[in-house]
């Protein structure tokens with residue numbers, strides 16, 4: 001078990017810098033999720049921790065060892081790859097035993113460990129099969145098994161669920177979470193799926209274009225997003241944004257409607273409000289011309305534009321609602337669920 | 350079942366394959382059947398009369414110690430050429446797979462030997478190993494080896510093997526490199542994380558995964574060494590000294606055009622032909638199905 005510390009970590013390929021001064025202190029046994037859009041540098045960061053990419057500058061520590069120049073083999077880590085990367089010419093048993101054989105663990109100990117892991121993952125019946133004789137979900141389990149038999153200090157996951165269908169993904173997500181808590185191994189998990197990130201992570205590191213936008217607990221990211229990017233990225237459907245001018249704690253929308261907020265800031269700003277925080281209020285400041293409904297069962301999404309304008313807006317109402325399109329509805333939101341961001345996209349309190 | 354598409358019968362398909370068939374007929378079937386026919390004939394020493402003797406030429410061959418020796422020699426030669434050129438190619442490909450900077454230059458240089466004609470390849474090695482002038486034989490003298498492949502049969506064989514293997518390395522290299530590059534990078538990375546060093550990864554992961562290529566190349570190299578090395582032998586040793594490098598293809602030529610035993614030579618070439626057909630069948634039967642892993 002170990003802590004992981006990233007200090008001023010930079011990665012460049014030739015002269016393009018793809019990670020900029022990443023900082024992070026991950027605690028022992030913590031489940032850290034790195035999340036961000038495609039190409040933001042998530043995999044690169046993970047692979048640097050794994051030792052598969054060199055460190056341009058900065059420092060990576062696992063426990064109290066600086067691992068910058070250690071081979072992957074010497075870092076005591078295990079990794080689950082997006083395409084599973086099983087050894088195609090070996091049986092499931094041998095796939096899981098490979099790392100143990102290299103570490104010269106006695107034969108019966110290997111057998112015991114592999115069988116225990118296989119029991120946990122319910123792949124005991126497949127131990128003699130080759131990877132190509134397994135389904136995607138089973139392969140995924142074997143890849144997990146290969147990681148857990150090693151009993152490493154750190155687990156690394158690079159989008160391990162992205163090749164599974166939606167239902168299996170949800171199931172495996174829970175299993176990974178339970179397994180990680182049970183084993184208590186510090187884990188770093190990369191995904192571009194914010195729902196996956198929110199459900200799995202003890203803490204989330206949101207990356208954007210190689211910069212850390214915010215690092216914190218899922219609820220913190222949801223309730224107090226540090227930037228427009230995080231605000232828009234976390235939560236589904238995404239937060240609504242409007243250009244406003246703020247003066248004396250009142251934000252004025254382009255339509256002239258006013259919303260109160262507890263800020264002392266004044267000037268131009270972006271106002272954000274989550275669809276699920278909007279509630280119907282006939283005299284509310286947010287008037288929606290309804291364009292389309294999405295009736296999801298548990299809730300209803302109302303899509304439209306601000307009355308008389310082109311800004312798009314979404315509201316989420318609990319339960320099944322029947323609303324005629326092209327009617328206009330008023331909405332309001334409590335001042336504590338209104339987020340303001342300055343012109344550089346940084347949160348204003 | 351695939352659904353077949355039926356076209357109204359027309360002469361067009363026949364016309365389209367006609368050139369290929371004509372070429373096969375003129376350059377393969379016709380000479381092959383000539384050789385077959387020739388192998389049933391015995392000519393007298395002056396070429397005045399020929400006699401149809403059925404399989405007598407073959408029977409004579411089977412009793413001919415020189416022929417049987419040549420057979421054994423050819424098998425040794427093939428095995429040595431295949432082993433040498435494949436293992437060198439494997440090592441080179443292993444390195445090329447890791448190289449990033451200058452990879453193009455490295456690969457291009459390695460592919461050149463394949464473009465060299467067999468006779469030239471042979472000539473090159475003859476120059477380097479010339480007992481009096483050659484740079485390598487000169488170097489060998491310093492380590493106490495007296496190189497003279499004109500007199501020493503074993504050295505002659507070694508030289509022919511080197512030359513033949515060298516020429517084939519490029520081909521093997523290309524196939525091995527392609528095979529290695531088709532292994533997903535992440536599989537190798539997974540092995541590295543599992544604790545395997547480069548050598549161990551090569552032995553336990555890379556080599557087993559390119560087994561189908563190894564098998565394919567084994568057949569190709571055997572065929573090459575059996576049938577495509579005439580030019581090299583001719584340029585390097587001309588089968589000598591004392592037949593030490595007379596492999597089967599060379600013996601066909603030697604017996605036919607030098608010894609003027611046309612019937613015997615034809616019989617030998619028919620046997621070679623049967624061998625090549627046999628190997629090709631093996632090739633298709635097994636390579637198409639791939640070596641399973």
Ligand SMILES: Nc1ncnc2c1ncn2[C@@H]1O[C@H](COP(=O)(O)OP(=O)(O)OP(=O)(O)O)[C@@H](O)[C@H]1O
Pocket residue numbers: 013018036037038039040041042043044045192
């Ligand atoms: N070998 C490389 N050479 C140059 N640039 C690279 C290399 N590998 C990655 N990059 C660049 O680094 C950036 C980050 O890549 P990375 O693979 O970490 O993205 P990611 O966040 O994992 O994206 P995805 O969600 O699509 O997997 C990308 O802009 C990519 O183009």
Ligand SMILES: [Mg+2]
Pocket residue numbers: 042043044
């Ligand atoms: Mg990635």
